[in-house]
Amino acid sequence: MDIIFDVPQGLKVNPPSADNLYDVAIIGSGPAGMTATVYCSRKKLDTLLITKDIGGQVLLTSGIENYMGYQYVTGKELSDKFFGQIAQFPIALLSDISVCKLKLSKGNFSLSCGEKKFSAKSVIITTGKRSKELGVPGEKELLGRGVAYCATCDAPLFKDRIVAVIGGGNSALTAAIDLLSYSTKIYLINVADTIQGDPVLIEKISAAGGSADFYGGKKSGKVEIIFDSEITEIKGEKTVEAISLKNIKTQQIRQISVGGVFIEVGLTPNSEFVKGILHLNASGEIIIDCNSRTSVPGVFAAGDVTSVQDKQIIIAAGEGAKAALSAYRYLLEKK
Amino acid sequence: MSVLDDKVKSSVKKDLSNLKNNVKLILFSQEIECPSCKDASSLAEEVAALTDKISVEKYDFVLNKAQTEHYKIDKIPAIAVVGVKDFGIRFYGVPGGFEFSSFIDAIKLVSSGDSGLAQKTKEELSKITKSVLIKIFVTLTCPYCSSAVKLANRFAIENDLVLSEMVVATEFPHLTHKYNVFSVPKVVINETVEFEGALPEEKFLEQILKA
Numbered sequence: 001m002d003i004i005f006d007v008p009q010g011l012k013v014n015p016p017s018a019d020n021l022y023d024v025a026i027i028g029s030g031p032a033g034m035t036a037t038v039y040c041s042r043k044k045l046d047t048l049l050i051t052k053d054i055g056g057q058v059l060l061t062s063g064i065e066n067y068m069g070y071q072y073v074t075g076k077e078l079s080d081k082f083f084g085q086i087a088q089f090p091i092a093l094l095s096d097i098s099v100c101k102l103k104l105s106k107g108n109f110s111l112s113c114g115e116k117k118f119s120a121k122s123v124i125i126t127t128g129k130r131s132k133e134l135g136v137p138g139e140k141e142l143l144g145r146g147v148a149y150c151a152t153c154d155a156p157l158f159k160d161r162i163v164a165v166i167g168g169g170n171s172a173l174t175a176a177i178d179l180l181s182y183s184t185k186i187y188l189i190n191v192a193d194t195i196q197g198d199p200v201l202i203e204k205i206s207a208a209g210g211s212a213d214f215y216g217g218k219k220s221g222k223v224e225i226i227f228d229s230e231i232t233e234i235k236g237e238k239t240v241e242a243i244s245l246k247n248i249k250t251q252q253i254r255q256i257s258v259g260g261v262f263i264e265v266g267l268t269p270n271s272e273f274v275k276g277i278l279h280l281n282a283s284g285e286i287i288i289d290c291n292s293r294t295s296v297p298g299v300f301a302a303g304d305v306t307s308v309q310d311k312q313i314i315i316a317a318g319e320g321a322k323a324a325l326s327a328y329r330y331l332l333e334k335k
Numbered sequence: 336m337s338v339l340d341d342k343v344k345s346s347v348k349k350d351l352s353n354l355k356n357n358v359k360l361i362l363f364s365q366e367i368e369c370p371s372c373k374d375a376s377s378l379a380e381e382v383a384a385l386t387d388k389i390s391v392e393k394y395d396f397v398l399n400k401a402q403t404e405h406y407k408i409d410k411i412p413a414i415a416v417v418g419v420k421d422f423g424i425r426f427y428g429v430p431g432g433f434e435f436s437s438f439i440d441a442i443k444l445v446s447s448g449d450s451g452l453a454q455k456t457k458e459e460l461s462k463i464t465k466s467v468l469i470k471i472f473v474t475l476t477c478p479y480c481s482s483a484v485k486l487a488n489r490f491a492i493e494n495d496l497v498l499s500e501m502v503v504a505t506e507f508p509h510l511t512h513k514y515n516v517f518s519v520p521k522v523v524i525n526e527t528v529e530f531e532g533a534l535p536e537e538k539f540l541e542q543i544l545k546a
C-alpha cells in the first residue's frame with residue numbers, strides 16, 4: 001500500500017491582511033506560481049499568494065518522468081516538495097479561494113472575491129489550465145455519474161467496467177494507463193487519425209497488456225482505438241450507459257455501451273477573470289512578451305495560462321522565475 | 336511486513352511530537368471476511384508506536400457488540416479516532432495513500448480539540464441541534480479528497496451532533512453502488528444532501544446547514 005505523507009516542517013506562512021499593500025500578489029499555486037513565490041521571497045518582496053489549491057495540475061499527474069533531478073516522482077510528492085520550499089518564507093498565503101476580479105486602482109491593483117479584497121503594487125498571474133468540456137448532450141447531466149475528468153482520482157471506481165477515454169494526446173494516454181489496472185476494456189476515441197501523445201506512453205499501454213494498434217487504427221488487447229470519430233452524445237438514465245460516435249469521414253453513427261467516459265480533450269486557460277483587462281489570444285491565453293509582461297504594466301503572467309507554446313512543469317517553473325524577476329525589476333523602476 | 340516505511344515513520348514522529356492530550360485509536364475488525372482489516376490494524380499500531388500519547392484499542396465487530404454499538408460502527412475495518420472525548424471521527428477502510436495525511440491530521444485534531452475554523456463557521460455549527468452524519472467517499476489516489484475529509488473532521492470537532500466518516504470507496508462496493516459513487520470526493524450528508532468535489536469551508540458549511 002502506498003502511503004503519501006510529506007509535511008513541510010517549520011512553516012512560516014502567515015494569513016493575509018486586507019490592509020496591507022503587498023509588493024506582489026501571485027495568483028495560482030502550480031509550478032509557475034510556486035516558483036515565482038520562491039523568487040519573490042528571496043528578493044524580500046512582501047508577497048501574497050492567493051490560490052484555489054496547492055499544486056495545480058501537477059496533483060492530477062500520477063507519475064512524472066521529465067522533471068529534472070527526478071527520474072520518477074509522483075505529482076503529489078513533487079507538489080509537496082515545491083510547497084515545502086515556499087513555506088520556509090514568511091509569505092502571506094490564502095488557499096482554497098479563487099480570485100474573481102482584478103482591478104487597477106490608483107496605480108496599484110486590487111484583487112477580490114466576495115468579501116475578501118487585497119491590494120498589491122504588482123501582480124503575477126499563474127492560474128494555469130483546467131480540463132476542457134466536450135459540450136455534448138449528457139455531459140453535464142451525467143457528470144459524477146460516469147462522466148469524469150480526473151483519471152487519477154476516479155479510475156479505481158471503474159473496476160470491471162467498460163470505459164471510453166476521449167482524446168488522443170498525453171492526457172488521454174495517461175488516463176488510459178491509469179484505467180488499465182481496473183477496467184475490463186478501454187475505448188480510446190480520437191477525432192484525428194493518429195495518436196498525438198508521446199511514444200513512451202504508447203509503449204506503456206502496450207507493455208501493460210493493452211496492446212493497441214496505435215498506427216493502424218484497429219483493435220487488439222484491452223485498449224481499442226477508434227480514430228476519426230467524435231462523440232455526439234453521452235447517454236444514460238441515472239448513470240452513463242452508452243456513447244454515440246460519428247465517424248467524421250464516413251458520417252456513420254454508431255453506439256457503444258460503456259459505464260464511464262473520461263474526457264481528456266485538452267485544456268482551457270483559467271483567464272476568465274482578466275477578460276477585457278489583459279490581451280488574450282484566440283484560445284483565451286494571456287499574451288505575454290519574452291519578459292513575461294502582459295498588456296498592462298505591472299501585471300505579469302507565467303505558465304500554462306499564457307501564450308507560451310509548450311505546457312510542461314519544467315517550462316511553467318522556469319517561466320514563473322522569469323515573471324518574478326521581471327516583477328522585481330518593475331518594482332525597482334517604479335520606486 | 337510493516338505498512339509504513341522508515342521515512343514516513345520519521346516524518347510522522349516529528350509531526351506528532353507535540354500532541355497535547357492522549358489519543359485512542361479504536362479499531363473494529365474481524366478475523367475472517369475482512370481482507371483489509373490486517374492492514375488497518377498494522378497502520379494503527381505502527382502510528383501508535385511513534386508516540387506514547389497514542390494507544391490502540393481493538394474490538395471484534397461481531398463479538399464486541401456493546402462497543403460496536405457505542406461507537407456506532409456499521410462496517411469494517413473501522414477506526415474511531417478519540418481524543419479528550421469522542422468527537423465522532425471515523426475512518427472506514429484503510430486510510431492509506433492520500434488519506435494517511437487526513438488520518439494523522441485527525442489525531443492532531445482530537446488531541447487538541449481545536450478545529451481552527453473561522454469564527455463565523457463555529458457560530459453556525461454551534462446552532463445545529465439535530466444529528467448530522469457526513470459520509471465522504473474517497474479513493475486513495477485522489478489528491479483533493481483529503482481536504483474534504485479534513486474539513487468534515489473539523490466540523491465534527493465543533494459540535495458533538497456532527498459525525499464525520501471517511502469511507503474508502505473501493506473497499507465498500509455495496510455503498511459505492513448504493514450512493515452511485517463515480518467521482519470522488521463524494522459527500523453524502525444525512526442521506527439527503529449529496530455533492531462531488533472538495534468545497535471550501537463556507538460552501539461545505541452551507542451544504543451541512545441545508546441537510
Ligand SMILES: Cc1cc2nc3c(=O)[nH]c(=O)nc-3n(C[C@H](O)[C@H](O)[C@H](O)COP(=O)(O)OP(=O)(O)OC[C@H]3O[C@@H](n4cnc5c(N)ncnc54)[C@H](O)[C@@H]3O)c2cc1C
Pocket residue numbers: 027028029030031032033050051052053054055056057058060061063064065066067097098099100126127128129130171174270273302303304305311312313314316
Ligand atoms: C494529467 C496530466 C498529466 C501531466 N503530465 C505532465 C508530465 O508528466 N510532465 C510535465 O512536465 N507536465 C505534465 N503536465 C502538464 C503540467 O502539469 C502543466 O504544464 C503545469 O502544471 C502548468 O503549471 P502552471 O503553474 O502554469 O499551472 P497549473 O498547474 O494549472 O496551476 C494553476 C494554479 O492556479 C490556481 N488557480 C486557477 N484559477 C485560479 C483563480 N481564479 N484564483 C486563484 N487560483 C487559481 C489553481 O488552483 C492552481 O493552483 C500534465 C498535465 C496533466 C493535466
